[in-house]
Amino acid sequence: MKLIIVGGDGFCGWPTSLHLSNLGHEVIIVDDFSRRRIDKELNVQSLTPIFELSERIEAWFELTGNVIRYVEMDISTKFDDLLNLLEEEKPDSIVHFGEQRAAPYSMKCTSTKNYTISNNICGTHNILNAIVESQRDIHLVHLGTMGVYGYGHEEPIPIPEGYLDVKIDTIDGREITDSIVYPANPGSIYHMTKTMDSQMFQYYAKNDKLRITDLHQGIVWGTQTELSSQDERLINRFDYDGDYGTVLNRFLMQATVGFPLTVHGTGGQTRAFIHISDTCKCIEQALIHPPTSGDRPLILNQMAETQTLSDLAKLVQSLTNCEISYLPNPRSEAERNDLNVRNDLLRSFGWEPTLIKDSLLQEITEITRHYSDRADHSKIPCVSYWTKNNEPADVSHRAENNEVAETIS
Ligand SMILES: NC(=O)c1ccc[n+]([C@@H]2O[C@H](COP(=O)([O-])OP(=O)(O)OC[C@H]3O[C@@H](n4cnc5c(N)ncnc54)[C@H](O)[C@@H]3O)[C@@H](O)[C@H]2O)c1
Known part of the structure; x- marks a missing residue:
């Protein structure tokens, strides 16, 4: 396939990109390097020393002969x-x-809210509009x-793959069933x-019959894949x-550098997780199993497992003997929630998820230890607040001093 x-x-x-190039697909990367610019704006850097994209691509060619x-x-x-x-370019898929x-x-602030809206909404719309125009x-x-499903349920409700089967009472007294987009x-x-x-996506699939797969992905953990580990220039x-x-990468890094794990709120928040190498595999599966008709988007839940944040923190503590800090939550969110996610479709394509307990935590710990001298501890606390009510009086002071509310071992 030719892929953008x-x-x-x-x-x-x-x-x-490495995974798909390695499988023999023709890969063209489009990027505006805004992520690298935001690092400069926030005065932070990736813990790992990432090379310029041109150098990454050159190294990939040297190692494999594959052109990206x-x-x-x-x-x-x-x-x-x-x-x-x-x-x-006439790509098969984007x-x-x-x-x-x-x-x-x-x-964070007005300008980052505005940027996120215009970048994400206009970017996605431009892709859809350009596909239509390209015919x-x-x-x-x-x-x-x-996160599109929200994290508000306390009951063990199964989260389906995008669409919810519902029963509706009609005004003439009948009951009909329908499948609607999950609220x-x-x-x-x-x-x-x-x-x-x-x-x-719903609109463009219905109106223009575009074939769209929307992957509702969990929080990605891990850093390297087998392919990116081959050469430091590919890191x-x-x-x-x-x-x-x-969250999980942060916890492991914090444990390595001796910074108490920052659990926001009670830690009863349940979230979905997936390892970075599974992200690559699931996208491969999504590409080879496109929706057959463009009437509605195919939605896949790209996640391997769910965990509460406090269980994750305790797992990292059991491995590293680190401290855990329970901090006031900068977010407006439920203190605890249940999350039961169906991922049957991706599983039916033969995907076997990697689970957190499968010892890959070791790989991240090695990376964080190796590059710990690049860590700036003052950048670890979250200083973006969801509402003015959550915001402490002096945010910059809190960040500089790494203040913690309560520390337990
Ligand atoms: N990382 C996660 O845990 C996670 C979890 C769920 C979903 N996702 C989704 O996966 C996608 C990738 O996440 P990531 O962690 O790799 O993020 P990232 O910020 O590391 O990568 C995004 C890339 O897109 C580029 N980009 C942003 N806006 C662009 C634009 N207007 N034009 C061209 N390039 C642009 C950035 O420069 C960056 O290289 C995101 O859409 C994210 O919402 C990520």
Whole structure:
């Protein structure tokens, strides 16, 4: 297949590009390098030393003889360039990772809220509009999030793969059944953009018969895949800061550098997880199993397992003997929730999920230990607050001093 990977320089996009190139697909990365720019804006860097995309691609060619091409382009503002690219390259599929993906960053301030909305909504719409204008049958595989379902249920309700079977009483006294899009319940501006993406997918599938797969992905953990470990120039990024660091990677990094694990709130929040190498495998499966008709998008829950944050923290503590800090929660979210997610469709394609207990934690611990001198401890606390009510009086002071509310061993 000929594939355009939007956001192929990012945490999920880079190892996926290697994975798909390794399988013999022709890969063209489109990226505006906004993620690297945001690192500079936040004055942080990936824990791992990531190379420029041109150097990564050159190293990949040296090692394998496989060519990955790339185009620098902001898909949210360069519609004509995007359309030209589709017309010139005639890809079979587009994999769309190219969005601002951190909930805390999206809640940081007015400008990051506005940026997240315009970047994510306009970017996704430009891709859909460009596929229609190109008049080509291009399958779009989009990285959505489990967060579109929300994290509000206390009861063990099964979360279906995007669509909910419902019974409706008609006004003439009958009961009919229907399958509706699972009600969206976003918990941040970032998550809201993903729910708005999914509305656009419904419309374009219905109106223009586009073939779209929306992958509702869990929180990704891990950093390296077998392919990215082959050469230091291929190393994947590792975010640990309060805005972009995802929970399990943050915990493991914190344990390595002796910073108490930061559990926000009670730790009773249940979230879904997937290992980075499974992200690559699931996208491969999504590409080879496109929806047959464009009437409605195919929605797959791309997650391996669910865990509460306090259980995760205790697991890391049992491995490393670290401390755990229970901090006031900067987010507006339920203190605890249940999460029972169906992933039958991806499993039916033969995918065997990697589970957290499968000892891969060792790999991250080695990475975090190896690069611990690059860690800036002042960047670990989350200093983006969901509401003014949550915000402490002096946020910068809290970040500088790594204040913790309560520390338990
Ligand atoms: N990392 C996770 O835990 C996770 C979980 C669920 C879903 N996702 C989704 O997966 C996708 C990739 O996440 P990630 O962790 O790799 O993020 P990332 O920030 O590391 O990568 C995103 C890439 O997209 C690029 N990009 C952003 N806006 C762009 C634009 N307008 N034009 C071109 N390129 C653009 C960035 O420069 C970056 O290289 C995101 O859509 C995210 O919402 C990620």
